[in-house]
Amino acid sequence: MKFTTHALTLLMFLGIGGPAAACVTDAECNDNSVCTGTETCQAGVCIPGTPLTCTDTDPCTVNGCNALTGCTFTPTDACTVPGHRLKMGSRGVDLRITVQTDGSIKGTAFPPNGGASDPVINGASIRILTEVGDQFDATHPMPAAGWSYVGDGYVYRDKAAVHGPIKFALVRNGHPTKIKGGGTLGFNIADDPNPVQLVIQFGTGKKYCLAFGGLVKFQPGRGYHALRAPAPAQCPS
Numbered sequence: 001m002k003f004t005t006h007a008l009t010l011l012m013f014l015g016i017g018g019p020a021a022a023c024v025t026d027a028e029c030n031d032n033s034v035c036t037g038t039e040t041c042q043a044g045v046c047i048p049g050t051p052l053t054c055t056d057t058d059p060c061t062v063n064g065c066n067a068l069t070g071c072t073f074t075p076t077d078a079c080t081v082p083g084h085r086l087k088m089g090s091r092g093v094d095l096r097i098t099v100q101t102d103g104s105i106k107g108t109a110f111p112p113n114g115g116a117s118d119p120v121i122n123g124a125s126i127r128i129l130t131e132v133g134d135q136f137d138a139t140h141p142m143p144a145a146g147w148s149y150v151g152d153g154y155v156y157r158d159k160a161a162v163h164g165p166i167k168f169a170l171v172r173n174g175h176p177t178k179i180k181g182g183g184t185l186g187f188n189i190a191d192d193p194n195p196v197q198l199v200i201q202f203g204t205g206k207k208y209c210l211a212f213g214g215l216v217k218f219q220p221g222r223g224y225h226a227l228r229a230p231a232p233a234q235c236p237s
Helices: 005-013
Strands: 040-042 045-047 061-066 070-075 078-080 083-091 094-101 124-129 137-142 147-150 153-157 166-172 178-183 196-202 207-212 215-219 223-229
Touching: 083 196, 083 207, 094 207, 137 166, 207 223
Parallel strands: 078 207
Antiparallel strands: 040 045, 061 070, 083 094, 083 223, 094 178, 124 137, 124 196, 147 153, 153 166, 166 178, 196 207, 215 223
């Protein structure tokens, strides 16, 4: 059975698993942290408060809590995003990949025009890796020469694979990001690679990390398909 921090604190206050905290007033129960809620004194025993839930919808912030000020959302260029679909296939020596994120790359999480994260100026890349199965780790460039502005985002085209195996990418503010490639992609699916991690790097700025697992279909030597992957806890090293 797994206890939350709140549950364990309650048990301690009630004398289960540790000494009970005797009290007369609420002030005696105060742990001086807004993160843990408002503690109260009930029937001579300190009862913990309800902890703050510090979660936002921005994939490019690190969520935390300051004991004095409450929830914190610190901006970061290492963004973790949910994955909608990953397809990896093999047709002899020809490897294929299709990646699609959800629509959470938006607003301040979107790579802005004109800065370090603008692929039209600084290019981009995609890294595909796994630490199981055949243990591949390959990074493929999408240089600035292939990128252009389109509507509310960017598009990458390299149909002839002049710059590498990635042939198409579409990145739009608030829409699913899509990437397709084929050729020498540096992975092998003879053995089950689950889970598969991806890092989409924009210039020297933002990178978006995904980890596919869970709902998976695998055919040895032929294909690996994964759907609806939650955002990973962190980007791979």
